[in-house]
Amino acid sequence: MQLTGAEIVIRCLQEEKVEYVFGYPGGSVLFIYDELFKQDKFKHVLVRHEQAAVHAADAYSRSSNKIGVCLVTSGPGVTNAVTGIATAHMDSVPMVIISGQVPTAYIGQDAFQECDTVGITRPCVKHNFLVKDVRDLAITLKKAFYIAKTGRPGPVLVDIPKDITNQKCEFDYPKTIAMRSYNPVVKGHSGQIKKAVQMLLEAKRPMIYAGGGVILSDAAEKLAKLARRLGYPVTNTLMGLGGYPATDKQSLGMLGMHGTYEANMAMQNCDVLIAVGARFDDRVIGNPAHFAEISRKIIHIDVDPSSISKRVKVDVPIVGNLPDVLDELQKLLEASAGVPDPKALAAWWKQIDEWRGKKSLKYKQGKEIIMPQYVVEKLYEVTGGDAFITSDVGQHQMWAAQYYKFDKPRRWINSGGLGTMGVGLPYAMGVRFANPKATVACITGEGSIQMNIQELSTAKQFRLPIKIINLNNRYLGMVRQWQQMFHGNRYSESYVDALPDFVKLAEAYGHVGMKIERPADVEPALREAFTKHKNDLVFMDFLTDQTANVYPMVAAGKGLSEMILAEEL
Amino acid sequence: MRHIISILIENEAGALSRVSGLFSARAFNIESLTVAPTEDASLSRMTIVSTGSDDVIEQITKQLNKLIDVVKVVDLSEAAHIERELMLVKVRAAGKDREEMKRIADIFRGRIIDVTDSTYVIELTGNGSKLDAFLEAIDRSLILETVRTGVSGIGRGDRILKV
Secondary structure (H helix, E strand, O other): OEEEHHHHHHHHHHHOOOOEEEEOOOHHHHHHHHHHHOOOOOEEEEOOOHHHHHHHHHHHHHOOOOOEEEEEOOOHHHHHHHHHHHHHHHOOOOEEEEEEEOOHHHOOOOOOOOOOHHHHHHHHOOEEEEOOOHHHHHHHHHHHHHHHHOOOOOEEEEEEEHHHHOOEEEOOOOOOOOEOOEOOOOOOOHHHHHHHHHHHHOOOOEEEEEOHHHHHOOOHHHHHHHHHHHOOOEEEOHHHOOOOOOOOOOEEEEOOOOOOHHHHHHHHHOOEEEEEOOOOOHHHHEOHHHHHHOOOEEEEEEOOHHHOOOOOOOOEEEEOOHHHHHHHHHHHHHHHOOOOOHHHHHHHHHHHHHHHOOOOOOOOOOOOOEOHHHHHHHHHHHOOOOOEEEEOOOHHHHHHHHHOOOOOOOOEEOOOOOOOOOOHHHHHHHHHHHOOOOOEEEEEEOOOHHHOHHHHHHHHHOOOOOEEEEEEOOEOHHHHHHHHHHOOOOOOOOEOOOOOOHHHHHHHOOOEEEEEOOHHHHHHHHHHHHOOOOOOOEEEEEEEOOOOOOOOEEOOOOEOOOEEOHHHO | OEEEEEEEEEOOOOHHHHHHHHHHHOOOOOOEEEEEEOOOOOEEEEEEEEEOOHHHHHHHHHHHHHOOOEEEEEEHHHOOEEEEEEEEEEEEOOOHHHHHHHHHHHHOOOEEEEEOOOEEEEEEEEOHHHHHHHHHHOOHHHEEEEEEOOOEEEEOOOOOOOO
8 A cells, every 4th residue: 555654654653552652743744743643543742842752752761661752843853852862872762763854855955944863863872864765764664663672772763854754655564674784682692601600609799780771671570580599789870770679688779979888888899790781880980990999800791792891891791681691690500509608798798787887878857957868768758669750960869869769670760871951850751651550750959840841731731640849959959069079169150049939830830839848848748749639740849958968979080989978078 | 003994884875974973972083984885885895994902992893883884893903904005196297307206106116197297196005104105205395286095904815804
């Protein structure tokens, strides 16, 4: 049957079982929107800014392992989307972005709403395509979905000129696809896995360091099985939170720049480290030279060969899909019937418990001023630790990561790699679309929330009962913290003046607003929001301590064990 | 260390910019880059000369392999290989310089491929140092322009880069 390009786009999305397309119409995508109007197999979510469309689709992916899809027009539609695409790319989130382009004959003519989309997005996508012939459209979309979700996942963009969407050709959606230039590795090298098992069993001071790859590849259960079999301590990166239950006794919490004392000390002092879907980035291991000062054996499992030995030299590299590699590892471990040295392990745990004794996350909640950490702890209690939490970027993000104990994967949605302020609200929207019954809270700050606040309108249109936890300290808190610590208390442009009345703002959009100023009101307000206003979007504006800092802290360029702790100040 | 990296890449629009963009985005260094379609028109072959420590070169090959359009990557300098570069030099060749220029071109096994009453265009192939040596050997003031292709390389014997 002959279909137009626009009809083909719609049919491809249906074939891929897409449930939602997040987008914003415009001139170059009018034919596609026209076909979208005529169908009811998937729904379209109209955002208020293209950046939010991408973030929402991104969170839809992150919270479900389905592929988020967005649709934007040419020119400014795409340039607005770039921040969202780069955010997803840095955190390896599978997504497909469809962008309109000016008609083929106009390309390169500086046409209205023209930009070099493939050129602009090239460095921040896993791959992109410009479709120049309607006969290539279906196979290109098939490739886009295939590339997005296989190997190390990532966003894939398909740029479609307007004339292509109005030309006809025979439609045939390929069932499978093979590309000679793209064959992601699945199975790990069994010789390497054997070596890893041996090394793990011989460890005296072992450490499991688990990253976002565990979440992305749905390997959390397999990781837990391995960790429990060995009885070794586990730390999660910011992106890996929920990849191992935070409330488990083997969990040392998050590591890195704002990691716990015990996680960072164990990371630095272990003799065998197994990195699982993690990439030793600068916010995690601090200064690589300092990290390398203490020698330890490192096993590194990752699906992306270029992540291995990029910042830290490893001894046993294993390239492969995590669940497959972990299965194989477990199998060899059981077959070997070996057990870790119980004496050494007991001594190691004793040492770790001593580090834990520092209680590096302690803080004091007085009677007058609300501490931001307290709000997160109360949120954890009120939601029974079972909510989906999105965050923006800054101090509140770190407090959310430190004080909300994530026991399940895909519950913690934040921009770790790119660190994009403004993701929190659109992320919460995407989470709720992927998990229609879930409790969703967005922990944010008065700086970040204003970077995509227009989405309160989308949330109203789709009746998304998100709870916005605004930790309002009237400062760009993380900037202020660095200025205090490293720039002689000169708070250059970090004070947020002329803030709106968030309660009225929420009400103006048709939502419920609450302002909470006293510690005693924190818990009752949260309870009210999550019970009485269960089905409403509630904007909770918490006025918090203006001087609170995130601790522990490893300053940029310092070593992991060179932590600044709260009590030392 | 200097490395010669050969790549087979899908011959599609933008393939070159994916590679060159990768080098600039990751601060890898490119000394030269040549590209042209192979006998199979669906594939292009690139030769990139880069310098860097072993770690950097390892990252370069890994990152190149990660590009979706890249079919194969080989570090030619890991084993026996041949490299050649083509240079065209336009020189002033009048009066007493005319005979001397011809003589030096012959010594370097260059060919004169364009002649006017006052200029020659000399074609020269070889590795980079041979081309450099030729430029050193002639009178600098007689050089009107030079154009070099950058290095192309191929493995010796049974080392074959093919799909």
